[in-house]
Amino acid sequence: MQQTVTRVFVAKYSELPERIGQAVKVGEEEIALFRLTNGDVRAIENKSPHPKGGVLSEGLVSGEYVFCPLYDWKISLIDGNVQPPDEGKVKTYAVEVDGDDVYLLL
Amino acid sequence: MQKRKLVMIGNGMAGVRTIEELVKIAPDAFDITIFGKEPYPNYNRIQLSTILQGEMSFSDIIMNDWDWYESNHIQLYAGDQVVRVDTKEKIVYSESGRAVPYDELIFATGSLPLMLPIPGINKQGVIGFRDIHDCEMMMQAAKQYKKAAVIGAGLLGLEAASGLVHLGMDVHVVHLFGHIMEKQLDETAARLLQRELEAQGMNFLLEKETVEILGDDRVTGLRFKDGSEIAADFVVMAAGIVPNVKLAKESGLFVNRGIVVNDYLETSVPNVYAVGECAEHREIVYGLVAPLYEQAQVLAKRLVGMVEKGYEGSIVGTQLKVSGIDLFSAGEIYEAYETKAIKVHNELDGVYKKVLIRDGRIVGIVLYGDTSDSTRLFRMMQQKQDVSSLTDIAFLKEGGAKEEDVAMMADEELVCGCNGVTKGTIVQAIQQGASTVEQVGGCTNAGRSCGRCKPLIAKILEHTLGDAFAGQAQKETLCSCTDLNRDEVVAEIQAKGLTTVKEVMHVLGWKNEEGCSKCRPALNYYLGVIYPEYRDDRDSRLVNEKMHANIQKDGTYSVVPRMYGGVTTPEDLRRIADVAEKYRVPLVKLTGGQRIALFGIKKEDLPNVWADLGMLSGYAYGKTLRTVKTCVGATFCRYGTQDSMQLGIELEKRFERLDTPHKVKMGVSACPRNCAEAGVKDVGIVGVDGGWEIYVGGNGGTDLRAADLLCTVKTAEEVFEIVGAYLQYYRETAKYLERTSKWLERVGLSHVKEVVADEEKRTALNERLQRTLVRYEDPWRKVLEDEPLRQHYYTKRSIPVSVKED
Ligand code: SRM
Ligand SMILES: Cc1cc2nc3c(=O)[nH]c(=O)nc-3n(C[C@H](O)[C@H](O)[C@H](O)COP(=O)(O)OP(=O)(O)OC[C@H]3O[C@@H](n4cnc5c(N)ncnc54)[C@H](O)[C@@H]3O)c2cc1C
Ligand code: SF4
Ligand code: FES
Numbered sequence A: 001m002q003q004t005v006t007r008v009f010v011a012k013y014s015e016l017p018e019r020i021g022q023a024v025k026v027g028e029e030e031i032a033l034f035r036l037t038n039g040d041v042r043a044i045e046n047k048s049p050h051p052k053g054g055v056l057s058e059g060l061v062s063g064e065y066v067f068c069p070l071y072d073w074k075i076s077l078i079d080g081n082v083q084p085p086d087e088g089k090v091k092t093y094a095v096e097v098d099g100d101d102v103y104l105l106l
Numbered sequence B: 001m002q003k004r005k006l007v008m009i010g011n012g013m014a015g016v017r018t019i020e021e022l023v024k025i026a027p028d029a030f031d032i033t034i035f036g037k038e039p040y041p042n043y044n045r046i047q048l049s050t051i052l053q054g055e056m057s058f059s060d061i062i063m064n065d066w067d068w069y070e071s072n073h074i075q076l077y078a079g080d081q082v083v084r085v086d087t088k089e090k091i092v093y094s095e096s097g098r099a100v101p102y103d104e105l106i107f108a109t110g111s112l113p114l115m116l117p118i119p120g121i122n123k124q125g126v127i128g129f130r131d132i133h134d135c136e137m138m139m140q141a142a143k144q145y146k147k148a149a150v151i152g153a154g155l156l157g158l159e160a161a162s163g164l165v166h167l168g169m170d171v172h173v174v175h176l177f178g179h180i181m182e183k184q185l186d187e188t189a190a191r192l193l194q195r196e197l198e199a200q201g202m203n204f205l206l207e208k209e210t211v212e213i214l215g216d217d218r219v220t221g222l223r224f225k226d227g228s229e230i231a232a233d234f235v236v237m238a239a240g241i242v243p244n245v246k247l248a249k250e251s252g253l254f255v256n257r258g259i260v261v262n263d264y265l266e267t268s269v270p271n272v273y274a275v276g277e278c279a280e281h282r283e284i285v286y287g288l289v290a291p292l293y294e295q296a297q298v299l300a301k302r303l304v305g306m307v308e309k310g311y312e313g314s315i316v317g318t319q320l321k322v323s324g325i326d327l328f329s330a331g332e333i334y335e336a337y338e339t340k341a342i343k344v345h346n347e348l349d350g351v352y353k354k355v356l357i358r359d360g361r362i363v364g365i366v367l368y369g370d371t372s373d374s375t376r377l378f379r380m381m382q383q384k385q386d387v388s389s390l391t392d393i394a395f396l397k398e399g400g401a402k403e404e405d406v407a408m409m410a411d412e413e414l415v416c417g418c419n420g421v422t423k424g425t426i427v428q429a430i431q432q433g434a435s436t437v438e439q440v441g442g443c444t445n446a447g448r449s450c451g452r453c454k455p456l457i458a459k460i461l462e463h464t465l466g467d468a469f470a471g472q473a474q475k476e477t478l479c480s481c482t483d484l485n486r487d488e489v490v491a492e493i494q495a496k497g498l499t500t501v502k503e504v505m506h507v508l509g510w511k512n513e514e515g516c517s518k519c520r521p522a523l524n525y526y527l528g529v530i531y532p533e534y535r536d537d538r539d540s541r542l543v544n545e546k547m548h549a550n551i552q553k554d555g556t557y558s559v560v561p562r563m564y565g566g567v568t569t570p571e572d573l574r575r576i577a578d579v580a581e582k583y584r585v586p587l588v589k590l591t592g593g594q595r596i597a598l599f600g601i602k603k604e605d606l607p608n609v610w611a612d613l614g615m616l617s618g619y620a621y622g623k624t625l626r627t628v629k630t631c632v633g634a635t636f637c638r639y640g641t642q643d644s645m646q647l648g649i650e651l652e653k654r655f656e657r658l659d660t661p662h663k664v665k666m667g668v669s670a671c672p673r674n675c676a677e678a679g680v681k682d683v684g685i686v687g688v689d690g691g692w693e694i695y696v697g698g699n700g701g702t703d704l705r706a707a708d709l710l711c712t713v714k715t716a717e718e719v720f721e722i723v724g725a726y727l728q729y730y731r732e733t734a735k736y737l738e739r740t741s742k743w744l745e746r747v748g749l750s751h752v753k754e755v756v757a758d759e760e761k762r763t764a765l766n767e768r769l770q771r772t773l774v775r776y777e778d779p780w781r782k783v784l785e786d787e788p789l790r791q792h793y794y795t796k797r798s799i800p801v802s803v804k805e806d
Helices: B013-025 B045-052 B066-071 B132-144 B155-166 B187-199 B246-250 B289-303 B374-382 B402-408 B423-431 B437-444 B454-465 B467-476 B486-496 B501-507 B519-530 B543-547 B570-582 B603-613 B644-655 B716-733 B740-747 B749-757 B759-773 B779-785 B787-793
Strands: A007-012 A022-026 A029-035 A041-045 A060-062 A065-067 A074-076 A092-098 A101-105 B004-009 B030-036 B074-078 B082-086 B091-094 B099-101 B104-107 B111-113 B147-151 B170-174 B202-205 B210-215 B219-224 B229-231 B234-237 B241-243 B259-261 B272-274 B279-281 B317-319 B327-331 B340-346 B351-358 B361-368 B414-416 B557-559 B587-590 B596-601 B625-630 B664-669 B683-688 B691-696 B708-713 B797-799
Touching: A007 A022, A007 A029, A007 B797, B004 B013, B004 B099, B013 B030, B013 B289, B045 B132, B045 B155, B066 B074, B082 B246, B132 B155, B132 B234, B147 B155, B155 B170, B155 B187, B155 B202, B155 B234, B187 B202, B187 B327, B187 B351, B187 B361, B219 B234, B259 B272, B272 B289, B317 B374, B327 B374, B361 B374, B374 B414, B402 B454, B414 B423, B414 B454, B423 B437, B423 B454, B437 B454, B486 B501, B486 B519, B501 B519, B557 B603, B570 B596, B570 B603, B596 B603, B603 B779, B625 B644, B644 B664, B644 B683, B644 B716, B664 B716, B683 B716, B691 B716, B708 B716, B708 B749, B716 B740, B716 B749, B716 B759, B740 B749, B749 B759, B779 B787
Parallel strands: A022 B797, B004 B030, B004 B104, B030 B074, B104 B272, B147 B170, B147 B234, B170 B202, B259 B279, B625 B664, B664 B683
Antiparallel strands: A007 A101, A022 A029, A029 A041, A041 A092, A060 A065, A065 A074, A092 A101, B082 B091, B091 B099, B111 B241, B210 B219, B219 B229, B317 B327, B327 B361, B340 B351, B351 B361, B557 B596, B587 B596, B683 B691, B691 B708
8 A cells, every 4th residue: 555645735824923833633633833933834743742742832933943832842843853851752744835825745 | 154245336347247257156155235326237338339329229238137137146236326335344335325234345336537627627518438328418419419529539539439420410539649549559550540530520630638618507619728729519528537446545445546456356455356447456457348357257266265376467459349440459559669560551452550579579569451360469469479480471462261260270369359268268168069159158258248259259150060050050041042141131121222022132142043932931021021111022922821821731721710809799600600511611610819710621712711701811820910819808707807808809900910020929818817828928918907917928839938027007008009019129120930939038028128118219119010000901802802813823723634545
């Protein structure tokens, strides 16, 4: 069995507020979308890698990082890596912006 | 065994240092009584000029507060001077009629300003510069008068003049000699200093001998020996000091210039000692604290019989505490036939350095413009080190080798000149656990006088602790995005007029362009305090304050509507019940803050829940006033003396929504049984017959702390005024996320008491608070009225499954 990449439309670029995470439910997956100050759009799984979990979409965004709103972990929006001294990784998704349409590549 | 009775006359710097040393080595040896003429606890006289220069307030310079005396069981009679001593019967008599017997007696009466014996010296508007009272007179004079003259351009005169310039007066400094500070500086250094002071706004009249003070009752001017005159409506005499020995003389002590003492500070009368500026040792009367503190140490040991080496005299170095000026001098100033000088004079940078050498040893130092070598040179001079082989001068060398300097300092090198503390002692204190400049001062006294050595202490900390200090330092700075601490950031914001979080980070060179979860909320808070009209940066707030609801571990939120003073109505209860049913709220609970919380609400439901409730936000999520807990009070309770519910409701209404450094909780009880637990609240009010007691700094959380009584007032109106001033002062001076309990311990209860008791300050604080309070509106209503806001923060998209598999 072979899996193909699927483009899923998730948002209008112009409707994405800068530096405020948006929670999107795609199928069964909860995804947090972020439009950064530099214009890029990033998508990660909306679940903190902290053992107690929690959402990430409400976190404070700084540059290419989000701070977990519950336990203050600093997480890269580029590769999903939790920054030291904490450890862990969240799932990241590829994003494609086509005109005003934002797609996730799943 | 009966304790011996120790009485001290004079509650100043040298005397109290003696007592500090004494209680350190023998806390229970004596019953101690101190008489102080001034109505204050011991304060740092050295810093009086910084008050004039606007850098500190009176409360900042208190060195031993009232609590210190009490906790060391010292009886202090402040504001009561000793007028007679009977050395036969061993009793001292005070002005107010006290008669206190002693076994041992210390004279620590300090000095008095030298008032020149010229006609007119007693006119109004002519003062010396010695104590808080003099400072107050200067500050008052500056409000009423314009023209000031300072007689004497020595240390004191220049510090006074600088203060008066700062206070807005036209200042003439009159000096008898051809150049200023002639006891400490040679002509070259003095000219550099004079030029700098002139640039700061001072005028100098050199080689002028004042012969008369003109005017009727009040001074109007000065006349000089050459016949010339100047106009002046305020005169500070700073021509010198004289040891305060009148009482000692009358008591039969042998007095020359000062009270004559031997190496153990013993006077000519048994069981009577003298220490400080009133004492004369080996024909020298000292006028700086460093030698006096050495005397204090010896005397303390002498009193408990730990006699080792006596006091053998000191070499002293001098600095001038005028902002923008760096100078140091010690020992001989003027070249003589047998001395050789090494001089560097860099006119470009206004730096002048001179070291005088006799027989291969340093005997004098004059540094102007750059005093970074002062401790090293001074140490070499004190130790009479042979410097014949060290005399080449590195010209045009690179700056910035400071860190290495600390590494290279010898252990016995002096760091704090005022307190005679060496590098070795400081390093030892650090190794025993001191990790901040304040803590080092706490156990070694270093840095507790003029404060000049603090930067060096910080460097030693940094060097000794290495990375551990870097970690420490991070705690002191706002966060790892910057090297600045709270005070520096606030000062920069004000000085540069920065108005947004972004601008602050940009202008102050933040290492992370968009900050982090520590500094963004903090900056947003500080800006809000500085500018009443500040527009809040919502995205710099953390989740709860951004959403106006408290996030829970599963990503849902809690909603807690306002219930002023814990008082509700059937209608409100009914509405809460309806909402709980409609949204299938998983948990309805009474909170510890006397109100009702709905837990487990989805983000996208928040606006609807708020709309259906039709109630105001209770801010259960905010760094702001949470609740005012009340007891039922006089309305129903048989013990109640006051209407506690009414006061609580009113307090909550007045101060709700206000941004504070951390959350603030209040409680109002109507009698001391205290059913509203006012004793563990940030602000707790307890009704008593005819008034209210106001308690502050309580905490029932992580670090339990009982509140302290701030004051007692008669009316509710006064409660609002005091609480308003207290809150605003907390807002303006606390670090972000510092609860009132911690803040109060840091700044000191007595200081806060003083601030809120000062009517002028209290009014100003309340005015600033009112200007801030008007900017708030209910955040839930705002969301309901603002469609884009709702879209931004309270939506969640759901995309139907569209993942295909082949
Ligand atoms: C709801 C409530 C517990 C309850 O079920 O009763 C509560 C709930 C929380 N408290 Fe509390 N505290 C509640 C009364 C208290 C009290 C008791 C009181 O106020 O009389 C205290 C001790 C008193 C005090 O603060 O001095 C209290 C001391 C704390 C502390 C420790 C504060 C401290 O300075 O040590 C925290 C942690 C913090 O603020 O950093 C905290 C933090 C929290 C947080 C906000 C934790 C968080 O960040 O998620 C909890 C939110 C739960 C939620 O999901 O909404 N809560 N909390 C109470 C709300 C009162 C209200 O109506 O506003
Ligand atoms: C403006 C200013 C700036 C200074 N700057 C420096 C500096 O930079 N560096 C430095 O080393 N030194 C400085 N000094 C000097 C330093 O303050 C003094 O050396 C030090 O305070 C002397 O301590 P003392 O205890 O001998 O006298 P004081 O601190 O003057 O204490 C004597 C106390 O005794 C009280 N007293 C007198 N008679 C009686 C009595 N009969 N009964 C009860 N109480 C009595 C007095 O009111 C006074 O409070 C400065 C002084 C002034 C005024
Ligand atoms: S604090 Fe006093 S007045 Fe208030 S309810 Fe308790 S007993 Fe009654
Ligand atoms: S040198 Fe004055 S306090 Fe240390």
